[in-house]
Amino acid sequence: MAGAAVTRNVDESRLPVLTGAYSYASISDKISDIVLVRPSHWGFYVAFALCTALTLLFAGAIAYLFYEGVGIWGIDIPVAWAFAITNFVWWVGIGHAGTFISAFLLLLRQKWRTSVNRFAEAMTIFAVAMAGLMPILHLGRPWFFYWLVPYPDIMNVWPQWRSPLVWDIFAIGTYIIVSIVFWYMGLIPDLATLRDRAEHRGKQIVYGIFALGWRGEARQWHRFDTAYLLLAGLATPLVISVHSVVSLDFSIGNTPGWHSTIFPPYFVAGALFSGFAMALTISIPLRAIFGLRDFITSRHLDNIAKIMLVCGLLVAYSYAIEIFMAFYSGDRFEEYMVINRMTGPYAPVYWAVVACNVVVPQALWFKRVRLSTLTLFAISIVVNVGMWLERFMIIVTSLHRDFLPSSWDMFYPTFWDWAILLGSLGMFGWLFLMFVRFLPAISISEMRKLVRERRDGET
Amino acid sequence: MPGARIDTPRDARDPPVDHAAPIHGLIAEFATDAALVEAARRATAEGYRNVDAYAPFSVPGLSDALGFRRDRVAPLTLLGGLLGGAGIYALQWYTAVIDYPINSGGRPLHSWPAFIPATFECTILGAALAAFFAFVLLSGLPKLRHPIFNAAEFDLATRNRFFLCVEAVDPRFDRPATRAFLQSLRPLSVSEVPL
Numbered sequence: 001m002a003g004a005a006v007t008r009n010v011d012e013s014r015l016p017v018l019t020g021a022y023s024y025a026s027i028s029d030k031i032s033d034i035v036l037v038r039p040s041h042w043g044f045y046v047a048f049a050l051c052t053a054l055t056l057l058f059a060g061a062i063a064y065l066f067y068e069g070v071g072i073w074g075i076d077i078p079v080a081w082a083f084a085i086t087n088f089v090w091w092v093g094i095g096h097a098g099t100f101i102s103a104f105l106l107l108l109r110q111k112w113r114t115s116v117n118r119f120a121e122a123m124t125i126f127a128v129a130m131a132g133l134m135p136i137l138h139l140g141r142p143w144f145f146y147w148l149v150p151y152p153d154i155m156n157v158w159p160q161w162r163s164p165l166v167w168d169i170f171a172i173g174t175y176i177i178v179s180i181v182f183w184y185m186g187l188i189p190d191l192a193t194l195r196d197r198a199e200h201r202g203k204q205i206v207y208g209i210f211a212l213g214w215r216g217e218a219r220q221w222h223r224f225d226t227a228y229l230l231l232a233g234l235a236t237p238l239v240i241s242v243h244s245v246v247s248l249d250f251s252i253g254n255t256p257g258w259h260s261t262i263f264p265p266y267f268v269a270g271a272l273f274s275g276f277a278m279a280l281t282i283s284i285p286l287r288a289i290f291g292l293r294d295f296i297t298s299r300h301l302d303n304i305a306k307i308m309l310v311c312g313l314l315v316a317y318s319y320a321i322e323i324f325m326a327f328y329s330g331d332r333f334e335e336y337m338v339i340n341r342m343t344g345p346y347a348p349v350y351w352a353v354v355a356c357n358v359v360v361p362q363a364l365w366f367k368r369v370r371l372s373t374l375t376l377f378a379i380s381i382v383v384n385v386g387m388w389l390e391r392f393m394i395i396v397t398s399l400h401r402d403f404l405p406s407s408w409d410m411f412y413p414t415f416w417d418w419a420i421l422l423g424s425l426g427m428f429g430w431l432f433l434m435f436v437r438f439l440p441a442i443s444i445s446e447m448r449k450l451v452r453e454r455r456d457g458e459t
Numbered sequence: 460m461p462g463a464r465i466d467t468p469r470d471a472r473d474p475p476v477d478h479a480a481p482i483h484g485l486i487a488e489f490a491t492d493a494a495l496v497e498a499a500r501r502a503t504a505e506g507y508r509n510v511d512a513y514a515p516f517s518v519p520g521l522s523d524a525l526g527f528r529r530d531r532v533a534p535l536t537l538l539g540g541l542l543g544g545a546g547i548y549a550l551q552w553y554t555a556v557i558d559y560p561i562n563s564g565g566r567p568l569h570s571w572p573a574f575i576p577a578t579f580e581c582t583i584l585g586a587a588l589a590a591f592f593a594f595v596l597l598s599g600l601p602k603l604r605h606p607i608f609n610a611a612e613f614d615l616a617t618r619n620r621f622f623l624c625v626e627a628v629d630p631r632f633d634r635p636a637t638r639a640f641l642q643s644l645r646p647l648s649v650s651e652v653p654l
Binding site: 028158166167174195196197209212213222224226237245448 | 512517518521524530559573577580584591593598616618
């Protein structure tokens with residue numbers, strides 16, 4: 001390509017967001033070939049086999065659950081909410097980082113978002129899909145889940161609008177619809193690229209239909225830009241509201257450990273924390289397997305790690321405030337809840353949460369850690385585990401010992417609890433691998449724009 | 460490998476064409492976005508109205524050069540948001556106060572603070588759907604068949620080439636004159652777009 005001369009980053013003090021010499025053509029080909037030519041890598045097949053096996057486990061666990069009922073899980077009174085709700089809160093939170101990257105960073109004109117936003121949005125959609133399944137699986141009669149939706153039914157009943165569970169279905173429903181719309185809209189120009197580059201008739205037709213006949217006309221781009229910016233502006237408050245509403249599921253109840261005004265910001269910070277951890281967990285193997293190190297550079301990993309550090313500090317602050325408020329309130333049930341978390345039967349969970357979410361992320365203060373891919377990957381796994389345990393701690397330790405000692409009891413997960421958790425992880429991974437195989441994992445049209453901004457654009 | 464057709468030097472001469480056959484327009488191909496913006500600006504200045512520019516990414520200033528500024532997406536988004544929010548609030552009020560009144564913990568039937576979360580979510584939902592459909596429908600999509608796809612090399616419009624098309628319906632359109640004008644913009648090539 002003619003423009004090979006210009007590869008240097010403009011701002012030398014920072015790591016580049018795009019390395020290598022790319023032209024409009026070569027960057028289009030490089031990204032679309034992942035889908036059209038499908039380079040094979042043993043890592044893909046190993047991951048695919050593992051995820052498929054876990055997806056089958058998930059299907060089996062769901063089938064048995066529908067046959068037998070929620071009694072196959074370890075839940076009972078007083079701990080009637082456990083793994084499924086923990087998974088739900090955790091998965092919704094993971095989705096938040098994707099929206100944060102694609103919407104919030106767009107509003108802030110952060111150029112580094114360009115090469116990570118597409119797969120971060122995909123991560124959001126698949127994570128929210130997994131989250132949405134969990135409360136439905138938890139229903140005694142899951143086939144009636146649509147009763148939460150307001151529609152004129154023959155029973156003449158309407159949803160109870162004062163219940164956070166109804167707010168929840170509105171929040172999650174809106175979140176998944178808006179996430180899909182945002183994601184699909186960004187995909188339209190790239191689907192047109194695939195349509196025009198595919199050599200196989202079937203692919204041309206399928207990509208062509210989904211590209212809606214996109215022509216790249218100036219007026220179409222103009223409307224595209226306006227609508228995309230508006231969607232980003234709408235998705236930003238939405239993402240804050242979603243985990244706030246999820247937290248209200250708990251804080252509206254009067255259970256000690258749940259009934260707290262700090263919950264909405266506390267949950268949102270935790271959501272971003274776990275979401276950015278998952279973004280690292282995904283992007284590090286993704287760029288290795290598909291050779292995307294030029295697009296997902298150390299700059300991206302460094303920035304994601306920095307945001308993770310900030311969110312982690314907010315989460316740590318929330319833990320401290322939770323303890324402080326319990327004692328400041330003078331409420332003996334609140335005080336006992338904190339002491340029970342630290343020293344009771346679930347104390348190992350509490351201290352694991354502190355270790356994973358407060359202690360380990362402090363390593364991210366060091367640039368050397370942020371630039372070491374393996375260390376970052378390890379920290380991201382630790383934070384993912386820590387955030388799952390945090391959700392578990394909030395839900396289970398609050399329920400298992402409430403006001404009346406005679407009703408105290410323990411929760412122990414069964415095989416089926418673990419099957420649902422691991423199965424949902426497998427299915428999330430499986431959907432993500434399918435996505436990488438069939439759709440461009442990086443926004444091609446935005447990468448062309450990035451190329452343009454770095455060079456004079458002659459091809 | 461599709462790579463075979465990357466940047467092959469293009470034959471400047473046009474293939475033999477039937478000059479009597481009706482065409483969609485004349486299209487000029489450019490290598491850079493700056494050339495396309497300049498071409499669009501000059502075509503508009505020349506008095507052409509039915510001009511379209513095609514680019515593989517959103518080129519700043521391109522729609523401006525074509526005289527296209529207001530796209531009506533934003534007002535429609537606002538309308539969608541207002542409809543979504545007002546609609547769900549009205550539904551909550553009607554069901555909770557009129558059709559299915561339930562005393563929930565002594566709260567008033569019209570307990571508006573509790574109605575806010577669903578109202579907020581549906582405002583966002585209505586606005587987002589309106590923004591998306593305004594973009595799709597105002598852009599004339601979905602439209603899988605369009606004469607512009609007949610243009611030579613037009614598959615590169617989604618890869619690395621920039622096109623300017625003067626449509627035959629333009630009142631000032633005249634095959635030889637328009638072709639000469641497009642040639643004066645120093646494009647990579649000028650060709651006819653069959654209907």
